[in-house]
Amino acid sequence: MAGYRKLGRTSSQRKALLRSQVTGLINNGKIVTTEARAKELRRMAEKLITLAVKEKDNYETITVKSKVARKDADGKRVKEVVDGKKVPVIDEVEKQVKKDNVTRHNARMQMRKVLYDVTENPDGKRKNIKKVDLTDKLFDEIAPKYADRKGGYTRIVKIGPRRGDAAMEVLIELV
16 A cells, blocks of 8 residues: 555646645645545645744844845935935844754755745735745744644545535645
């Protein structure tokens, strides 16, 4: 007996399908799929969440000085004249930054192997597209939620047979 479900696909197709579904589950919190896919998806998702829970507090907070251009009320850079040239005004700012320790960084790289890049477009316009970092979402939002839980981070709820081929559809969601 095989250690995993083949889902009627080649290995590269199966990996791409499961990666996209894990990405959707982490990003949205729930997805609708078939029962066989959901059971395979659960294995991958729970491994990622377990990794995030183990490494959620494994970082150092450091203070960094950076140079930032001063901006006015409209968001445009403030400029001053120096030696006959207009030059932006630069301010030094101190920021608190999280620096990952080695094991947390390794966990982040393992998560990026599985998760696809996600972009969010709230307005439907090209200007306001922003990239969503799902590894940060796993560490900052999902891991603290499951910190005291020993596993079982997902729930599968049967919806009923699909209309076209009568495959059992399920809703898989983060508990």
